[in-house]
Amino acid sequence: MTWPPFFAQSLALGSPASGVGICLLWTPQDRVLPALSPDDYAVAGNLYSRDGVSFLLRTILARPSIRAILLCGKDATGSGEALVALMRDGLDAEGRIVGDGTRLHPEITREAVELLRRSVALHDARDTVRPEQIAALLDELRRPAEPFAPAPLTFPYSEPTSAALPAADTGLLIRAGTVRSAYLKLIWHVLSFGVRGGTQHSSDQREILDVLTVVGDEPADPAACSHAGWMPFTRESLGERRADGGYSGYLGQFLEGGRPDGVSYTYGSRLRDFGGAIDQVAGIIADLRASGESRRAVAALWSPAQDIGSPSPPCLNLVQARLRAAPGDETPRLYLTAYFRSHDIFRAWASNAYGLRALQALIAERLGDAPLGDLAILSHSAHIYAHDWERAGELLAHHYRAADPRLTRDARGSFVVALEPPEIIVRHYTPAGEHLQTFRGERARDLGLQLTPYVGEASHAIYLGQELQKAELALALGRPEAYRQDRPLTLDKPDLV
DSSP: OOSSSSOGGGSEEOOTTBOEEEEOTTSOGGGTGGGSOGGGOSEEEOOOSTTHHHHHHHHHHTSTTOOEEEEEEOOSSSHHHHHHHHHHHOBOTTSBBTTTOOBOOTTSOHHHHHHHHHHOEEEEEETOOOHHHHHHHHHHTOOBOOOSSSSOOOOOOOOOOOSSOOOOSEEEEEEESSHHHHHHHHHHHHHHHOEEEOOSSSSOEEEEEEEEEEEOOOOSSGGGOOOOTTSSSOHHHHOOBOTTSOBOHHHHHHHSSOOOTTOSOOHHHHHHSBTTTBOHHHHHHHHHHHOTTOSOOEEEOOOHHHHTTOSSOOSEEEEEEEEEOOTTOSSOEEEEEEEESSEEIIIIIHHHHHHHHHHHHHHHHHTTSOOEEEEEEEEEEEEEEGGGHHHHHHHHHHHOOOOOGGGSOOTTOEEEEEEETTEEEEEEEOTTOOEEEEEEESOHHHHHHHHGGGOOOHHHHHHHHHHHHHHHHHHHTTOGGGOOTTSOOOOSOGGGO
């Protein structure tokens, strides 16, 4: 059997005759191990996460001649506290560390864990980081390699799978060119990061709070919209603009007053005939005609008299329009922001977004064909119901592809990386190509820290990190001519790339 069974490249091996293992937590090994004699320990390594406790146990159980653990270094994430709690208090009925909550790998048997707890001594010296102090502790802790089990104890390992991934409690920004691409991104995020929980309805849901989705390039004309046949509503049901200027289908319900029999409200009735008397869209247009700088062009769809205590109040609660010129432009664009208290992402978001874009286009037309700016949709409860999870997952499998970061537009600008030995040069440009500033440095890490505040997209940041590392490698090899942005390094020795 190969030992250590996991992370062998990250562990330092000492003497098989020693019965001591060293756990340095977050303290770098290269700061400590040069001051220690390899004869005084069997293995040394770090423990960065609580999940690592399971791998530590696997390493010791696979070599049961380790009879003591020296726990030292900085405990930055509580992984050391988890190990101390395990050795002191053991596991609860669900296989979690008592008092800590960390779940061990289920393949490691409870009997093996208890055997290790009885047989291996843990010496808690956390926050001890000076090499000479650790060396002194190690000298006091000498243990012969006397196995506590007749043979190595090994257990199978399965890569974890998670239905939900960790994320911030509130606040997510999604940018996309079209409603179609934004819709796919939203579904992926809610299925990946949404918190599972109950609702006032019968179905469970996955939910993210306060998702802001910004759509920048969706066509103004509904006839040219980005609808796709795989969406959960047909192009015919979405509707279009008629020759008389009215709207058919869902767009008609969104943009025109009145409501069908048996329906308590439509978004159109709240927008165009609020309380049976107020056309709020006309009010927005009049307000922006009176002052292009107005911040009062607001329509409210929530009626306290009707909606407080109602079992089915409107999900769309507020719309606000703004005229503002984009940086570098003289002509103001019309921006539209909408707030939804509750948003069914799979079944309703896309049709809502098309309706809002049509509303935005209508207002812009009445203002003299103002160009359209972004459409921003804030969804307080962005959710997908359990009965749609399978269908939404299938939709992603067939139609969602991560975008190439090189083709992703970053509103904060673009960067050109070049070499002027002995420095890496990074020039920052606006999206329109205006040179803003220049950064210089010899190390990718230093330049990355300088660039971070000016990068607006995570994929862009990863791309820049790759380019900077390639540039630094070309400099280190004395081959600056080998670096060209967006191209592989052209080196004589391919194994160095």
